[in-house]
Amino acid sequence: MSTISSPTGHQLPEEAIGILSADGFIDPTDAAQAFVEDATAIGHERVAEMYRLMAHTRRIDQEGVNLQRQGQLVLWTPSIGQEAAQAGAVTALEDRDWIFPTYREHVMARGRGIPNENIFDFFRGAVHGGWDPNAYNMQPYTVVLGAQVLHATGYAWGMAQQQRGWTDARRRDEGRVAIACFGDGASTQGGVHEAMVFAASFDAPVVFFVQNNYWAISTPFEVQSKVPLFKRAQGYGFDGFAVDGNDPIATAAVMDRAVEHARRGKGPVLVEAHTYRMGAHTTADDPTKYRTKEEEQAHAQGDPMVRTEAYLRRRFDYTDAFFNEVQVEADEIAATLRDKIVDAPDTVSLRDQFDLVYAEGHSLVEAQAAEFDRWMEGEDA
Ligand SMILES: Cc1ncc(C[n+]2csc(CCOP(=O)(O)OP(=O)(O)O)c2C)c(N)n1
Ligand SMILES: [Mg+2]
Incomplete structure (x- = not known):
């Protein structure tokens, strides 16, 4: 397999689409040529929205770890390091689209407007699902690996039935898409394969969005697959893309195109976002038992927050005033959340x-x- 070095510290497949260097310059990979125009046309409003979402989420992510350590949550699943991948994905969707998450999609849940305390109540064990899926077009977090990929595909198939015979214009304005989120480890579940075969056969409007964070608890990616995951799509009969998932504009551009493809009734797409789980798998995990400090440090240079900040400063002249404001907001959000969660009554x-x-x-x-x-x-x- 031919690879290229990425700013995230990975050896990415040579087909990987990346636009930004680690320090926020536009420096596309060879495979990115067809996406450069779209990615660089993404306006500062969306990049700033992604940054804000990422920064706020990272702040409450830390609060999640703290609250678990203080006995206020049963468990927490950090999303640190994966924020750009999720921000690119969630901002590619319309509100009418459906998200089928795993248990780590905090940026996506917050992007959907789900209140922070609903997410935290789930990890407190105080409620069942956490939120009303119909109110946010987002299913509850799913811990049974890969199950949500089947759910997303079935739901998308149902939507395909409703959207049969629609004109292209109607599909553009009203067409709905489901996004199935899963991890590199979950990609090996049988149900995920069944979902992909089914989605291909029936042109289900589903985007398979795999966040390859290189670890499935302590099992490294090399053990999960001998080929990059995006290549599997060809075997099922649809398009697959690899993207630098720590690059917000590359991910956004690739997800925009994948969502559009599904929305137009052209069937599923697989997007493999290469990212890195900078934190522990969960608060019940100790990554020092299975990976080295050197590995973690190598990936720290690909931190998606740092890249997004650098890009906003370089390309759009964003200044300290913006970044300080976002930090103040993040601290306020975390403090309010803390007040709501500490000693909250259990409703079930x-x-x-x-x-x-x-x-x-x-x-x-x-x-x-x-x-x-x-x-x-x-x-x-
Ligand atoms: C069907 C099933 N098998 C095993 C588990 C235990 N388990 C929970 S998370 C996990 C690893 C998942 O790794 P990956 O899909 O890469 O997602 P990540 O946690 O890295 O985001 C495992 C094996 C589970 N929850 N469900
Ligand atoms: Mg993983």
Whole structure:
């Protein structure tokens, strides 16, 4: 496999689309030629919106780790390092499109306007899904790896049925797309393959968005796949792109095109965003057990926040005033969130969980609930 060095510290596939250097200069990769115009035409408003989203999310991401350490959250899944990939993806969507996330899409959830405390309540175990999916066109976080890729594909297929016979103009104005988010590790799940075959067969308007952060907990990417993931698309019969996922304008331009393709009824697209999980897998993980400090430091130079800031300064003359303002906002958001989460009442008791598994009664769950009641009464203690 031929590779190119990237500002993220990776050896990216030579087909990878990248526009920005680590310090924010326009320095396209060979494969980026067809995207340079679109990427550089992205206005400062969208780049600033992406930066703001990334900065605010990174700040509450840190709060997530802190609150878990203080016993306020059961778990937290940091998104640090993956912000540009997610910001590029979420800003490529219309509100009417649907997002099917994993458990790490905090930038996307916030980009959709989901209140921070709803995201945190999920990790507190205080609620079931966290938010009303229909209110935000975003499914709840999904921990069962790859399951949401099937859900997204099924949903997209349903939308394809509704959109059958639509004119191109109507598709442009009203057409809806689903985006299936998953990780490099999840890419090896059987269901993900089934989803891709199905989506190809029925031209489902779904964008498969894989954030290759090079680790699936402690399993490195080399073990997941012998080929870059974007290449798999060819085998299913649709287009696949590799993009430098730590480059916000490259990711935005590639996602814009992928979403447009699906929206026009031309079927699915696979986008592999190369990024890096700068933090731990979750707060229950210790990455020093399986990766080196040198590796982490090499990737630190590709930090998407640093690149986005450099690009805003160089290309659009953004100054300290903007970046300071965003930081103040971020601190305020974090403080408000903290106040809402610390010692927040649980809205669902442990006992309630049994009644919320199925819409109607189920004999196995009822038996488990009875056992739980006996245990609580001390019979089995
Ligand atoms: C079906 C299933 N198998 C195993 C797990 C345990 N598990 C949780 S996260 C994870 C690694 C996922 O890696 P990746 O898909 O690369 O996503 P990332 O966490 O890196 O974003 C594993 C194995 C799970 N949640 N679901
Ligand atoms: Mg991963």
